[in-house]
Amino acid sequence: xxxxxxxxxxxxHLKEMSGAAGKSPGEPMIASMGSTGPPNVEExxxxxxxxxxxxxxxxxxxxxxxxxxxxxxxxxxxxxxxLSQPLILSIYPEYPSVVRRAVVRVxxxxxxxxxISGGGLASGEEAxxxxxxxxxxxxxxxxxxxxxxxxxxTASTIGLEWTSGLSWxxxxxxxxxxxxxxxxxxxxxxxSHVDRILRKTSLDGQPLRDQITLIxxxxxxxxxxxxxxxxxxxxxxxxxGDAALIAADCVGKTLPExxxxxxxxxxxxxxxxxxxxxxxxxxxxxxxxxxxxxxELLRAxxxxxxxxxxxxxxxxxxx
Amino acid sequence: MHEYLPIPPAxxxxxxxHERIEHIxxxxxxxxxxxxxxxxxxxxxxxxxxxxxxxxxxSPEQEPYEVDDVDPSTTLAYGQIDMSTPLYLGDMSFGALSxxxxxALAKTADLTGILTGTGEGGLYEKVRRYRRITVQxxxxxxxxxxxxxxxxxxxxxxxxQGAKPGIGGHLPGVKVTRxxxxxxxIPIGLDAISPAPHHDIYSIEDLGQRIMAIKEATGKPVxxxxxxxxxxxxxxxxxxRMGADGIxxxxxxxxxxxxxxxxxxxxxxxxxxxxxxxxxxxxxxxVRDGFSVIAAGRVSSAExxxxxxxxxxxxxxxxxxxxxxxxxxxxxxxxxxxCPAVITxxxxxxxxxxxxxETATDxxxxxxxxxxxxxxxxxxxxxxxxxxxxxxxxxxLVADSIPADLAEVMGVxxx
Numbered sequence: 040x041x042x043x044x045x046x047x048x049x050x051x052h053l054k055e056m057s058g059a060a061g062k063s064p065g066e067p068m069i070a071s072m073g074s075t076g077p078p079n080v081e082e083x084x085x086x087x088x089x090x091x092x093x094x095x096x097x098x099x100x101x102x103x104x105x106x107x108x109x110x111x112x113x114x115x116x117x118x119x120x121x122l123s124q125p126l127i128l129s130i131y132p133e134y135p136s137v138v139r140r141a142v143v144r145v146x147x148x149x150x151x152x153x154x155i156s157g158g159g160l161a162s163g164e165e166a167x168x169x170x171x172x173x174x175x176x177x178x179x180x181x182x183x184x185x186x187x188x189x190x191x192x193t194a195s196t197i198g199l200e201w202t203s204g205l206s207w208x209x210x211x212x213x214x215x216x217x218x219x220x221x222x223x224x225x226x227x228x229x230x231s232h233v234d235r236i237l238r239k240t241s242l243d244g245q246p247l248r249d250q251i252t253l254i255x256x257x258x259x260x261x262x263x264x265x266x267x268x269x270x271x272x273x274x275x276x277x278x279x280g281d282a283a284l285i286a287a288d289c290v291g292k293t294l295p296e297x298x299x300x301x302x303x304x305x306x307x308x309x310x311x312x313x314x315x316x317x318x319x320x321x322x323x324x325x326x327x328x329x330x331x332x333x334x335e336l337l338r339a340x341x342x343x344x345x346x347x348x349x350x351x352x353x354x355x356x357x358x
Numbered sequence: 359m360h361e362y363l364p365i366p367p368a369x370x371x372x373x374x375x376h377e378r379i380e381h382i383x384x385x386x387x388x389x390x391x392x393x394x395x396x397x398x399x400x401x402x403x404x405x406x407x408x409x410x411x412x413x414x415x416x417s418p419e420q421e422p423y424e425v426d427d428v429d430p431s432t433t434l435a436y437g438q439i440d441m442s443t444p445l446y447l448g449d450m451s452f453g454a455l456s457x458x459x460x461x462a463l464a465k466t467a468d469l470t471g472i473l474t475g476t477g478e479g480g481l482y483e484k485v486r487r488y489r490r491i492t493v494q495x496x497x498x499x500x501x502x503x504x505x506x507x508x509x510x511x512x513x514x515x516x517x518x519q520g521a522k523p524g525i526g527g528h529l530p531g532v533k534v535t536r537x538x539x540x541x542x543x544i545p546i547g548l549d550a551i552s553p554a555p556h557h558d559i560y561s562i563e564d565l566g567q568r569i570m571a572i573k574e575a576t577g578k579p580v581x582x583x584x585x586x587x588x589x590x591x592x593x594x595x596x597x598x599r600m601g602a603d604g605i606x607x608x609x610x611x612x613x614x615x616x617x618x619x620x621x622x623x624x625x626x627x628x629x630x631x632x633x634x635x636x637x638x639x640x641x642x643x644x645v646r647d648g649f650s651v652i653a654a655g656r657v658s659s660a661e662x663x664x665x666x667x668x669x670x671x672x673x674x675x676x677x678x679x680x681x682x683x684x685x686x687x688x689x690x691x692x693x694x695x696x697c698p699a700v701i702t703x704x705x706x707x708x709x710x711x712x713x714x715x716e717t718a719t720d721x722x723x724x725x726x727x728x729x730x731x732x733x734x735x736x737x738x739x740x741x742x743x744x745x746x747x748x749x750x751x752x753x754x755l756v757a758d759s760i761p762a763d764l765a766e767v768m769g770v771x772x773x
Contacts, residue, residue, distance in 0.1 A: 048370055052619060067618040069530065071692035071702070073373060073521065073611045073656060073678060076623035079404045080373045080611070091610065094523025094587040094625045098562055098596060100555035101524035107554075264624040313620040319554055320524030320625050338588055338627060340405075340610075344763055356631040356767040358591050 041285070042259070044084045048075065049261050050285055056309035057302035059288035065305040067263075067313045078340055085259065086227040086342065087268045090352060093336045095322030104312075104319030111311055111318070113275050113327040115152075115252040117211025118185050123150035124311045125270050125326055127172070128303070129256060129280030130155050138289060141300040143167050149307050154183070154256070154278050156216075180205075183214045183254075190214050190252065194221035195229040197349075207242050212252035214278075217259065226257045227272055228349045234273025234332050235351070254278060263313030272350060273332040282306075360717045363687050363699055373402065373611065374678060374688045378658050385728030386683035386721040392728065394420035394735045396661035404611075404656065406630040406665055408760045409770055413740050415756065425734040429744045434473075434673060435579035435603035436648035439511060442471035443730040444667065444745060446652055447722075448677030449494055449514060449583065449606075451477030452485070453529045453538045453550070454615030454692065456703050459684055462718035464488035469719070470726045475514055475606075475675075478527045478552065480541045481506045492581065495572065497526050498552035500542040504575060512579040512603070513572050515565070517556070520612030520655040523585025523626045526552030528616040532695040533704040566600030579603035581650070585625075586610060586632040591639035598645040606675060607632050609655025613678040615702060616693035629655040630669060634768045637670025637750055660732035664740070669768065670750045676729075683725035684718045 041050075051060060058064025077083035095101040102109055111124040128142045130153060139161070146153035147170040154172040164171060168186070175184035183190040190212035191205065215233055217226040224232075230253070237248035255269050256278035266277045284290060286306040287299050314326070321336050323329045330336070338355040339347050347354060362383055365376055377398040384392040395414050399407035414420075430443045447463045455463075460482050467474040467490040475492045476485060480501020485491060486509055493506055496516040507513055518524060529538070529550040539546045559565050569580050582597045583606035584590070590607065597605050609629025614622065633653050640646035653666040654675035663674045682688070685699040695704035700713045742748045757765035757772050765772055 046370060067620060069528070069616050069693050070619035070622055070690060071614055071616050071694075072688060072690045073613045074623045075370060075372055079628060081371050082403065091627060092625050093589075094518055094525075094585050095555075096518045096523060096584050096587055097559070097565055097582075097593050098589060100560045103526065103554035105551055105554075263620050267624075313618065316525060316618050316621050317624065320522070320621055322524070336588075340627065340631075341761060341764070343761060354763060354767060355627045356635045356764070358589055358635075 044259060044261065045285065046081070052262060053282055053286035053306065054288055057286035057288070057306040059286065059302055065308040067309055067316060086225050086346065086350070087265055089339050089342045090268050090337045091340055091355070092267065092271070092317055093321045093338070095320065099322050101322050102319040102324050104315040107319070108324065109315040109318045110325040110327070111314055113331070115212065115275060116250060117190070117252045118188055120152065120185070121150070122152065122276055124314060125266060125274070125276040126307065126310060127152045127154050127254060127256070127276050127278035128283055129278045131258075131280055132157050134284065135289065137294065137296040137299050138284060138287065141287070141296055141303050142283060143171065144300055145303045145307060146170050149304065151307065156256070156280070181219070190254065192216055192219065194219040194223070195226045196222060196224050197229060197232045207247060207251070210251070212254060213237070214254045214256060217257035226255055226259075227269065228346070230255045230269055230274050231272045231334070231350045252276070263310045263317065266310065267314055267317045267330070268337065270326060270330050271333050271337050275331055360714050362685050365687050366689065368688070372688060373404065373656060374658070374682065375401070379682050379688065381659065382679055382682045382725065385732075386725040389724035389727040391422035391424065391731040391735055393422050394732065394739060396659040398658070399661070405628055405760055405764070406656070406662060408758050409630065409665060409755050410758050411665070411668075411736075411740060411754055412756050413754070417739070420735070420739060422732065423735055424731060425738040427743065428734040428737045430730055430733055430737065432672060432745045434650040435512065435581070438579050438603065439473065440471065441473065441673065443726065443733065444663065444673040445472050445726055445729065446606075446673055446675040447472065447474035447680050448654060448675045449475030449477040449492075449516070450677055451479035451527070451529070451615070452482035452541060453479040453533060453705070455701060456697070456705050456713070457482065457484070457537070458713040458715050458718060459681070459701050460485050461715055462684065462713075462722050463680065464491050465719045466722040466726060467491065469723050472726060473511065476510070478516060479529070479538065481509060482541060496552055497554070497556045498550070500544070500550070507572060507576050508578070510578070512581060513576060514581045514583050514606065515568060515572070516583045517559070518585035518608070519583065519614065520585045520608030520610055520626055520629070521614030522617040522621045523587050524554060525617065525621050526554045528552070530616050530693050530695065535705050536707060537705050562596035562600060565597070569601050573601070581606055581652070583608065586627045586629055586655070588627070590627070590632045591635045594636040594651075595639050595643050595645065598640055598643070598649045604650030604652060605636070606652040606654060607636065608675070609653070612655035613681070629653050630666065631768060633666055633669040633671045634752060634770070638769060660729050660736055663729070663733055664736045664748065665755065667745065667748050668751045668754050670752070672749060680722060680725065683721050684713065685721075
């Protein structure tokens, strides 16, 4: 049973991009006539449903995402890893093994990371280890590990407990996981909060944020719009899981691994193109240098003043 | 096609729901007012639907009636264009629409004394002989030459549109048939994707040069069309200062023949926020008088029109509503080329079904007349006799269940 935010519209969009439906796998979904999306038509579910992105016009030009380069690579500083786009593919314990294998291979081949949530490497996955994050509880706190580098894993919260007693010297990143026990704050607010804290804190005279990678993870990430907005709120990369599972249309079906692989690969390529469309429209030529934490590109159509303040996002209509 | 199709059930929620479609059809059939206060707004989430005229709160039950002694006429572009009513039939291209609808729109504009825009695809030969059209100068310059620019009553420089601000026009390859190929001078069967920006407009000064060049070449008024985005106030102010005669602002949610869904659903702001913000900026800067503010995007009724005028617009643009008047049933298939209402289908050399031009024109003319009659009834109820008594009258409005700070940005008082 899927959560209610997986609307028919969202599922169709993902399946068309993966090739499980429609005729243009690997491409952004084209639609016509006016939007039926939130917040003005469909009822908003998440804070990000109230946020819109900018379109660059006249006073600064947009960038043509079909003809001009829009750089989607992001650098995970602490890990020394370059992602081809700000996307991490999560694998949850209950996922069918064909999906797990396909995701690991797609992440490896397309320059992403796979994140095995709630587990470690399985046999046969060592060859892909350089592009895999695993959970690791052997450090006295909940951690995510890449080889010998450690990222702090925290619930989606604005409590500060997670920073106390830590030695940042041993930590290369933070993973804010909305599905982690103790999450009590929407992922948008937690993302913005952690980004700001890291920007305010220094280590060796340098802002901690420059040395620490911020990854946010939620099973509720539905597509490129969610990814784009969370990057603008401060994340370096966004981890999604169920969107890929839904896009592959493999739940309750027995599909060959190659077909699942192809669909997830199509999805990843299409998400990259959609992120490029949003970036190009906003006049952003490089996600890593111009989008990460750039809240000015967003406006809130609605939301109360306190929530906007926590996000650092202005009200629609405010220049 | 001479009859409306049955309206199918919508997939999920829809702004253009059955009540709105039925109301537009009633206007298009009879050309008479069908209601005074918009009854579809009560089930709608849109911000504009949560702003009410104070007069409605005093007399919510109003039967439709005809009014004689109210004048809905206006002028645009520093008095250069007379309009019988503040309605502009939106810029929809030959290609996005299948030809007959383009002619019906142009014919309606001539018959009713309003305006229509030809959209981006160059000038369709059968539209050329109508007088009350604007021709569009967009980023791909499809079919644009001096002769075309001189054809209409004015020129629209298209910078952006509400369904995809920052992204160029998109005509899917399946719709690029021989007639489109000839009008746009592009290969058959290939997607026509216009550049996202104009590559000769990288600043407000660049835009100023294009405005002046077109004015010098044609002597006609120039409008600049933009999508509503974060800095719409500054953009409008720049456009006015650079000598344009008006701005067409297209809000988030506006229709499109084809757009990436992720952009359509996530980029840009609603028109009802832009209009008062822009009106205030232009007044503060002393560039409001005579400059035309045309508001577009989800304009669905005369009440929407009156509210957008009271918020600070001079005129509204109607696109989707005009198509519904011609029989659109809102199945969102325009980009696929097989429109059941034969409005946005691909243009074939031997079509099996076509829209009947006479019927489509009658429906659209009636829609303009019925819409105007409802606008006059609203003006009468508000106690205003002409549009200059309605435009920028934010005091006539009151915010109903919208956040106080948003109401303040819009210049509208609270309930």
